[in-house]
Amino acid sequence: MSKAEINVLDSEIRAQIDSEHLTEGALFGTVPQKVLSDDLIRSLENLGWVKRDYRDHPVMEPPQATLDWDSLSAQHRDEVLHAISHRLPQGTPWVGNQYAILEELIDSMWEQRQDEIRILLNAWAFAAAWTGHPDHNDRMVESRQTYYFYTASMRDAAEQAVALGISAPPADDDFWVYVESLNG
Numbered sequence: 257m258s259k260a261e262i263n264v265l266d267s268e269i270r271a272q273i274d275s276e277h278l279t280e281g282a283l284f285g286t287v288p289q290k291v292l293s294d295d296l297i298r299s300l301e302n303l304g305w306v307k308r309d310y311r312d313h314p315v316m317e318p319p320q321a322t323l324d325w326d327s328l329s330a331q332h333r334d335e336v337l338h339a340i341s342h343r344l345p346q347g348t349p350w351v352g353n354q355y356a357i358l359e360e361l362i363d364s365m366w367e368q369r370q371d372e373i374r375i376l377l378n379a380w381a382f383a384a385a386w387t388g389h390p391d392h393n394d395r396m397v398e399s400r401q402t403y404y405f406y407t408a409s410m411r412d413a414a415e416q417a418v419a420l421g422i423s424a425p426p427a428d429d430d431f432w433v434y435v436e437s438l439n440g
Contacts, residue, residue, distance in 0.1 A: 265406050269299055273382055273406060278315070285383045285404035286315035304408020319411040322387065322402040323377075323418065325370065332366045332422040339424035343432065344439055354438050361434055365425065373421045377403050380410045 276291045278284055286308070289297060297316060301307060304319040340358075350358060378384065381403040405411040425431045 265303060265410075269296065269303075270382075270406060272296060273318070277318075277383060277404070279383070283313065283315055284385050285320065285402075286317050289314040289316060292316065303406065304411070318382075318404045318406070319408040320402055320404045321411050321415055321418075322400055324400045326399055328418065328422055329366050329370070332369065333362050335422055335424045336362050336365070340435060344435070357438055358435065361431065365431060369421045373418055376417055377414050380414050381405050 272292070273287060276287045278286050278288070287300070289307070289309075292300070297307065300316050306317040308315050308317050383404040385402050385404075387400045387402055403411075403414065405414065
């Protein structure tokens with residue numbers, strides 16, 4: 257394999273991953289080593305995959321990221337409230353309806369950003385699975401989601417996109433017009 261081929265996701269590798277990855281069970285998202293050539297295994301390792309030589313079922317484990325949507329929502333809320341505290345005059349009281357409206361604005365912005373993040377992640381990932389959250393047994397569905405990526409660089413870019421998604425809106429965003437109107 258030439259240096260130009262290392263760390264490059266070609267259509268052959270992508271097609272093999274798409275057709276061979278496991279879609280059920282504890283090894284979801286992995287690719288059985290028995291269906292891969294030695295060259296392809298090396299290519300996957302160069303792309304950030306990990307070789308797992310389980311005795312009964314050796315697999316290649318893809319780069320992955322698990323997102324706790326509840327935690328990301330709380331982080332987003334904290335980022336926005338922190339930005340508000342720096343942007344508005346000191347001592348601005350947030351009570352009653354003002355605070356309820358502010359919370360609705362933040363929640364609405366998060367829902368939109370969460371949808372955008374999910375669309376982006378689904379475009380980069382070849383598979384995704386919902387997993388329960390150990391602290392929220394009553395919310396097994398839609399609390400945590402694991403994304404399986406073709407390459408480590410795709411996972412890293414996705415994680416950066418998520419970090420940007422939880423940040424407060426930029427100074428020229430319409431959100432600030434609404435916040436300032438609440439303050440008036």
